[in-house]
Amino acid sequence: MIFSSFSKPVHYLDYMNFQNKARKKRWESILFLEHPASITAGVSSDSNNLLVKHEFLRQKEIFYSHVARGGDHTGHELGQIVVYFHIDLKKRQISIAEFLNFIQDFTISSIKETWNIELVPDKESPGLYWKENPEKKIVSMGIYFKSFFTSFGIAINLNNSGEIFQYINPCGISSSNMMNLLSLGAESDLKNSFIQRLAGKWENVLKNYPPNNEYNIRWL
Numbered sequence: 627m628i629f630s631s632f633s634k635p636v637h638y639l640d641y642m643n644f645q646n647k648a649r650k651k652r653w654e655s656i657l658f659l660e661h662p663a664s665i666t667a668g669v670s671s672d673s674n675n676l677l678v679k680h681e682f683l684r685q686k687e688i689f690y691s692h693v694a695r696g697g698d699h700t701g702h703e704l705g706q707i708v709v710y711f712h713i714d715l716k717k718r719q720i721s722i723a724e725f726l727n728f729i730q731d732f733t734i735s736s737i738k739e740t741w742n743i744e745l746v747p748d749k750e751s752p753g754l755y756w757k758e759n760p761e762k763k764i765v766s767m768g769i770y771f772k773s774f775f776t777s778f779g780i781a782i783n784l785n786n787s788g789e790i791f792q793y794i795n796p797c798g799i800s801s802s803n804m805m806n807l808l809s810l811g812a813e814s815d816l817k818n819s820f821i822q823r824l825a826g827k828w829e830n831v832l833k834n835y836p837p838n839n840e841y842n843i844r845w846l
Contacts, residue, residue: 661702668697695778705786716774717837
């Protein structure tokens with residue numbers, strides 16, 4: 627298992643190229659990164675939720691692609707914390723429900739411990755929302771499962787501008803419902819502390835589900 631935190635933005639195509647190799651080889655990793663301006667459409671996306679023409683996106687140098695993850699349109703931009711999970715659930719004997727619960731619970735608790743901001747899930751709309759106003763979305767989620775190997779993950783709005791959401795109905799909701807942690811007083815300087823907390827929770831749980839009774843974690 628490799629944990630990797632990238633100091634420079636990663637183009638979405640570069641991630642997709644890595645993901646394709648990882649899926650074929652069943653290479654496990656958890657990646658922490660951010661993307662330059664990108665819009666992606668999931669397998670259940672509605673074309674009406676893209677609010678601008680493709681030519682406009684090209685002029686703005688915004689990458690656009692259809693992808694295999696679940697969900698509708700979502701946007702990435704600098705200032706997000708994007709976390710990608712490549713976990714072999716079959717070898718580790720982790721159920722899909724357990725895996726999704728880990729993602730949700732660990733993200734909620736890590737944000738609470740880092741910034742003292744409470745998020746809650748919504749059964750009707752995947753993602754995590756501000757507890758004080760559950761219409762306000764902070765974390766988008768889109769996971770892909772194939773042959774019990776996971777890919778894609780979550781995008782946490784930390785100090786991103788939110789401009790990218792003006793061009794879509796993110797996950798089918800109004801862009802006005804998207805917000806970031808900075809607007810709630812979160813200190814951006816604690817980003818690495820958050821990453822370490824979240825990674826630590828995953829390290830601990832994966833120790834309890836070692837593939838083939840072997841366990842090895844590396845940070846790159």
